[in-house]
Amino acid sequence: MNPINPTNPTNLTDPTNDSFSTKLVVLDMAGTTVADGGLVERAFSAAAERLGVEPGSADHAAKLDYVRATMGESKISVFRHLFGDEAKARQANAAFEEAYGGLVDAGHIAPVPGARATIEQLRSDGRRVVLTTGFARVTQDAILDALGWQGLVELTLCPADAGGRGRPYPDMVLAALLRTGAADGVREIAVAGDTSYDMLSGVRSGAGVVAGVLTGAHDREQLLAHGATHVIGSVAELPGLLAGPPAREGR
Ligand SMILES: [Mg+2]
Structure with a gap:
C-alpha cells in the first residue's frame, strides 16, 4: 500500500x-x-422506560448492550430491532429524540x-x-x-x-x-x-x-x-x- x-x-x-x-x-x-458524555444511553433509557422496559431489569440491560454495540447506526433501525413492530419502534424513537433533544438543549454536549x-x-x-x-x-x-x-x-x-x-x-x-x-x-x-x-x-x-x-x-x-x-x-x-x-x- x-x-x-x-x-x-x-x-x-x-x-x-x-x-x-x-x-x-x-x-x-x-x-x-x-x-455527548453518554447522552445516547441516557436518552435510550428514557425511551425504553416509556415503552415499559424497567431500568435495572435484565431486559433493559440486554437492550442497552445492543444499543452500545450498534452505536452509530440509524436510531430508528435500532428501535425496530429492539421492539419489533413499527408502531412501537416509532414511539421509542420519538421518545429517544425528545429525551436527547432535551439533554442537548440543557447544554449537555460540547x-x-x-x-x-x-x-x-x-x-x-x-x-x-x-x-x-x-x-x-x-x-x-x-x-x-x-x-x-x-x-x-x-x-x-x-x-x-x-x-x-x-x-x-x-x-x-x-x-x-x-x-x-x-x-x-x-x-x-x-x-x-x-x-x-x-x-x-x-x-x-x-x-x-x-x-x-x-x-x-x-x-x-x-x-x-x-x-x-x-x-x-x-x-x-x-x-x-x-x-x-x-x-x-x-x-
Ligand atoms: Mg459516533
Whole structure:
C-alpha cells in the first residue's frame, strides 16, 4: 500500500497506481466531533422506560448492550430491532429524540476538544467536509444549533437524507460524494468515526482512508476489526494524518 501522496496525474490512467489525495472528509458527529458524555444511553433509557422496559431489569440491560454495540447506526433501525413492530419502534424513537433533544438543549454536549479548529484546518487545506449522524434530522439540527455549528460545513447528512439506511451501509458517505462532487472517486474520501459501524460504512464506500477515533464508543481493537485503516486519538489528529505519509495499520 502506497502512502497518501499529493494528486498524481497518472492516477487517472494507471489503475495500478494506488496513490491518492483526500479531497472529501466525512466526519461522524457524536463521539467523533461532538462529545455527548453518554447522552445516547441516557436518552435510550428514557425511551425504553416509556415503552415499559424497567431500568435495572435484565431486559433493559440486554437492550442497552445492543444499543452500545450498534452505536452509530440509524436510531430508528435500532428501535425496530429492539421492539419489533413499527408502531412501537416509532414511539421509542420519538421518545429517544425528545429525551436527547432535551439533554442537548440543557447544554449537555460540547465539541470534542479541537474539533471546530480541525474542521476549519481541513477546509483551509483545500478539503471539503461533510458531517454525518445516525440521529434524525431534528436531533442533528439541535446539536448543530447548540454548538453554533450551522454553516460550519457545506453539508450535513442524516440517514433519511441518503435513502434511510444509515450505517453500516455506505449510503451517507456516497451521498456526501454525490451531493458535493468534491472528489473524482471514492478513494479520495476519508471517513472518520468512533464506532464499528462508522468503519464498516467507510470500508463499504471504498473510501481511501477509514480512520477510527478513540474519543467515543468503541476501542482500537473494535475499530480495526471492522476495517479501520488508521486509529487516531482524536479527530484533531486527522489533518496531520491526511498530510501523511502515515503507515497503514493492519487489517
Ligand atoms: Mg459516533
